[in-house]
Amino acid sequence: MKLKQELLDICLQDVSKRVSNYKNEISFIKESIESNDKISDEEGESGNSKLLEDLEKNLNYLNEVHKIREYLNRINPNVVSNTVVLGSIVITDSITFYIAISKGKVTVNDEDYYIISIQSPIGQLIKSQSVGYQFEFNGKSYKIKNVL
Incomplete structure (x- = not known):
């Protein structure tokens, strides 16, 4: 289904952008640590400890984003289900959801879609429903009007 693939691509692009941002930040922090290593005074040492904390934080974020990418790679946009599952488009009487990751509102072909995670509160309410x-x-x- 073309629409499902477009929505999935939006999610994958978002994740790729986040991966790139974290990798850039990690590179910047590593360069800063190397620069500080040339400074042997106490200020450089305390600066390095903060940089090391930031490095660890960004490495953890990068690891989480890789897990999200793996999660998205499990979505098959050609699968059709009568119940709400990962990768479903859920049309209600007022909002249309795409079940993937927590991303928020996107517009495709002049239609608004709310990309939500199945683990989100609303995702938990509609999971496995029809x-x-x-x-x-x-x-x-x-009220769910259609599940694609």
């Missing part, structure tokens, strides 16, 4: 299912979220009622 057409006709009614639910309430943040005081608003929804």
